[in-house]
Amino acid sequence: MAQATHTNQAAGTTPSDAEGGVKVVGIVCNWCSYAGADGAGTARLKQEYELRLLRVPCTGRIDPLFALKAFEKGADGVLISGCHPGDCHYSEGNYYARRKFELLDRMLPHLGIEPDRFKYTWVSASEAARWQKVVNEFVGQVKALGPREGRAL
Amino acid sequence: MAPDASIARAAVEAGAPTNPTEAKVRELAKAALSEGRVDYLIGWRHGYDRSQVIPGFVRTPEEADQLVVNPLVHHNLVTFLKRNMPDPPNARVGVCVKGCDSRTLVALLQEELVDKERIYVIGVPCQGTIDRRTIEKAFSDEVVDLAFTPETVTATTRMGETKEFQKADLLRKQCSVCHYPNPRYADDMAAEPVTPRAEGELTWPAIEEFEAMAPADKDAVLAEAFGKCIRCFACIHVCPVCVCWDQCVCRSRRPALVGQRVAPEENLMFQMIHMFHVAGRCPSCGACDQACPIEIPLYLLHQKMNKELYDMLGFEAGLELDQKPVFQTFDVDDPLGEH
Numbered sequence: 193m194a195q196a197t198h199t200n201q202a203a204g205t206t207p208s209d210a211e212g213g214v215k216v217v218g219i220v221c222n223w224c225s226y227a228g229a230d231g232a233g234t235a236r237l238k239q240e241y242e243l244r245l246l247r248v249p250c251t252g253r254i255d256p257l258f259a260l261k262a263f264e265k266g267a268d269g270v271l272i273s274g275c276h277p278g279d280c281h282y283s284e285g286n287y288y289a290r291r292k293f294e295l296l297d298r299m300l301p302h303l304g305i306e307p308d309r310f311k312y313t314w315v316s317a318s319e320a321a322r323w324q325k326v327v328n329e330f331v332g333q334v335k336a337l338g339p340r341e342g343r344a345l
Numbered sequence: 346m347a348p349d350a351s352i353a354r355a356a357v358e359a360g361a362p363t364n365p366t367e368a369k370v371r372e373l374a375k376a377a378l379s380e381g382r383v384d385y386l387i388g389w390r391h392g393y394d395r396s397q398v399i400p401g402f403v404r405t406p407e408e409a410d411q412l413v414v415n416p417l418v419h420h421n422l423v424t425f426l427k428r429n430m431p432d433p434p435n436a437r438v439g440v441c442v443k444g445c446d447s448r449t450l451v452a453l454l455q456e457e458l459v460d461k462e463r464i465y466v467i468g469v470p471c472q473g474t475i476d477r478r479t480i481e482k483a484f485s486d487e488v489v490d491l492a493f494t495p496e497t498v499t500a501t502t503r504m505g506e507t508k509e510f511q512k513a514d515l516l517r518k519q520c521s522v523c524h525y526p527n528p529r530y531a532d533d534m535a536a537e538p539v540t541p542r543a544e545g546e547l548t549w550p551a552i553e554e555f556e557a558m559a560p561a562d563k564d565a566v567l568a569e570a571f572g573k574c575i576r577c578f579a580c581i582h583v584c585p586v587c588v589c590w591d592q593c594v595c596r597s598r599r600p601a602l603v604g605q606r607v608a609p610e611e612n613l614m615f616q617m618i619h620m621f622h623v624a625g626r627c628p629s630c631g632a633c634d635q636a637c638p639i640e641i642p643l644y645l646l647h648q649k650m651n652k653e654l655y656d657m658l659g660f661e662a663g664l665e666l667d668q669k670p671v672f673q674t675f676d677v678d679d680p681l682g683e684h
Binding site: 255256257260261264277278284287288290291292293294295296298299301302303304305306312313314342343344345 | 555556560561562563564565566567568571602609610611613614617618620621624645646649650653654656657658671672675676677679681682683
């Protein structure tokens with residue numbers, strides 16, 4: 193049987209679990225951003241590795257409470273991404289979602305969570321390079337803030 | 346025997362009407378009950394003494410004389426309609442609404458959560474309601490009587506101590522900046538429309554101080570406030586627009602959005618679920634603030650939410666029957682996020 197060759201996988205940890213590391217949750221839609229992330233991987237575009245992706249059918253499926261729950265459970269940042277407005281696989285899911293994410297984006301700073309810890313954006317299946325840029329920028333800004341401490345949520 | 350006779354015995358008699366609105370509410374209630382247009386009517390009545398007002402269910406024209414309208418009537422009676430299952434089934438229910446109450450009723454009607462055909466609505470233009478707890482805190486003794494003039498409130502304690510307050514100092518947070526004191530939806534009005542306390546752009550002075558804090562300070566304030574929450578669910582029970590009941594995700598383990606641990610994180614998460622679920626229906630009537638037994642500043646959350654919805658899309662909940670709740674519709678040209 194093939195042995196796990198990746199050191200981090202073998203240890204069951206990623207470097208982000210180490211002292212001072214951050215955990216970032218990405219919630220992406222199946223049709224655009226997940227495919228974009230897949231493309232970025234296939235193209236071997238280097239990305240920050242603190243991001244863990246959750247795939248959902250559509251951004252319309254994403255309840256703002258998912259992001260809040262992630263923060264409550266200890267995430268240091270949450271990134272939401274889906275199809276560009278107008279390109280939704282289900283026509284209009286992301287139009288509904290956009291209103292909810294915008295409210296969430298405005299409520300989070302009110303809960304004592306720095307604005308840089310949350311971002312919602314649109315990345316299409318063909319935008320592997322854009323995905324790399326979004327991930328590196330977002331994870332970079334969460335890293336700059338460091339892990340969250342003394343939190344109410 | 347009337348079903349609530351025991352309450353009627355405990356409650357003090359209301360006596361002759363103290364203001365024209367109160368007299369008109371009683372008159373409308375009597376007419377509706379005697380003509381059989383409603384099976385019962387929900388209004389406000391005195392509690393154990395004249396300093397208290399509680400929701401009152403009146404079933405006979407005689408009982409309608411117990412109804413009162415004064416600055417203590419903060420209770421949003423629409424909450425009794427929200428289950429869409431009046432007791433007994435198919436009962437026709439009369440209800441008194443102030444401006445903010447009517448907006449929650451309109452929000453429920455927009456989503457067909459209340460059957461319009463089964464309700465009779467008495468609109469009560471509102472001059473602002475006061476927070477009795479502010480008065481309680483000014484005395485070590487129990488307050489047993491409150492007398493009102495348009496500008497003042499005179500409190501009397503059990504030992505006979507009296508003190509006069511300016512009504513403006515006692516107003517609930519949302520009342521002092523109220524744009525909609527007149528009911529948006531009513532079958533009959535109990536008085537002429539009143540002039541709103543505020544006009545023009547909406548303002549939220551109650552949350553300004555909190556908004557200006559640094560993230561760490563906000564965090565500390567929220568952790569302290571929500572650490573006290575005992576998850577009694579009074580806020581969601583009394584909320585007129587929180588309507589999921591048995592399907593409430595706060596009591597669900599699948600998905601387990603709220604943990605069973607009662608700690609600041611879970612409590613704030615619980616309250617944010619409430620806020621996001623009533624977004625688009627909540628007009629910040631403040632029923633949750635009044636219901637909280639430990640006075641957690643819930644207005645920090647729902648006022649902020651409504652402020653941002655207003656800022657994002659100019660949305661105000663429950664203004665018109667044909668208005669779409671903000672999250673049940675969209676506009677491809679919404680000026681939100683990246684394009």
